[in-house]
Amino acid sequence: MDKTQACCNHQLPPGYVPEHNKAVSEAYDHFLISPEPLSLDRACALVRSNAAGAISTFEGTTRDTFNGKRVIRLEYEAYEPLAKKEWHRIVQEARSKYHLLSTVMHHRIGPVAVGQASVIISVSSAHRADAINAVHYLIDSLKARLPIWKKELLHDGTGAWKENEPIDLSLHN
Amino acid sequence: MAKVKVLYFASARDAADQKEYETIALEDGTPATLQAVIDKIKASHKGIASVLETSAISYNQEYCDSEQLHEIEVKDNDEIAIIPPVSGG
Numbered sequence: 001m002d003k004t005q006a007c008c009n010h011q012l013p014p015g016y017v018p019e020h021n022k023a024v025s026e027a028y029d030h031f032l033i034s035p036e037p038l039s040l041d042r043a044c045a046l047v048r049s050n051a052a053g054a055i056s057t058f059e060g061t062t063r064d065t066f067n068g069k070r071v072i073r074l075e076y077e078a079y080e081p082l083a084k085k086e087w088h089r090i091v092q093e094a095r096s097k098y099h100l101l102s103t104v105m106h107h108r109i110g111p112v113a114v115g116q117a118s119v120i121i122s123v124s125s126a127h128r129a130d131a132i133n134a135v136h137y138l139i140d141s142l143k144a145r146l147p148i149w150k151k152e153l154l155h156d157g158t159g160a161w162k163e164n165e166p167i168d169l170s171l172h173n
Numbered sequence: 174m175a176k177v178k179v180l181y182f183a184s185a186r187d188a189a190d191q192k193e194y195e196t197i198a199l200e201d202g203t204p205a206t207l208q209a210v211i212d213k214i215k216a217s218h219k220g221i222a223s224v225l226e227t228s229a230i231s232y233n234q235e236y237c238d239s240e241q242l243h244e245i246e247v248k249d250n251d252e253i254a255i256i257p258p259v260s261g262g
Contacts, residue, residue, distance in 0.1 A: 081234045148261030149183035161183045163258035
């Protein structure tokens with residue numbers, strides 16, 4: 001496990017391995033794609049653990065502008081079976097880079113109004129650097145790899161399927 | 174004759190007359206490769222070629238690379254999806 005982390009450079013005592021789960025498992029890696037509103041409380045409850053010293057979270061929200069134009073809402077769709085398989089691969093990669101206890105990824109499909117959450121990622125770990133860095137890795141990997149799409153509805157009535165900007169995942173190495 | 178299910182997402186669905194999915198049948202005599210399915214899709218939907226150029230293809234819920242398009246032999250009830258550039262999160 002690389003000692004220098006992308007944004008958190010906290011050293012653990014040599015030879016000390018924090019409690020963690022090595023392999024991805026539906027028992028503690030939670031995945032949900034749903035049209036229902038997302039809840040940060042529900043996500044954190046799924047990863048909360050007495051063995052954790054940290055829970056780190058990310059919430060993606062619909063922004064009200066794109067290139068100076070006013071956005072009314074986003075509309076999401078997903079290819080769920082492939083998204084689940086690819087997400088499990090991403091989580092396994094995160095587990096091989098960081099000491100993680102539990103993870104959750106909830107992604108909304110259908111309309112998501114301005115200010116509302118489209119995705120929540122939450123991770124628990126014994127020490128904070130693993131959780132913080134894993135969340136960064138997970139959201140960057142989700143945006144690069146999961147078969148999920150958003151259509152942007154603008155105030156001028158036009159709508160377009162978005163394509164995520166290429167992400168340099170090498171910063172997580 | 175192999176009959177496969179093709180799923181269209183996002184801009185691919187726009188180019189396929191808003192069909193979320195359809196059944197594509199390959200005639201006997203044509204090599205039943207994934208590429209043959211793609212060729213049939215292009216013939217059925219005039220505007221879809223440009224979307225296909227930037228899309229990934231999945232076969233039975235796994236991403237394919239371009240070499241596999243000519244290698245994979247499709248069978249009845251296989252599921253193929255057109256995956257335009259993604260924008261999750």
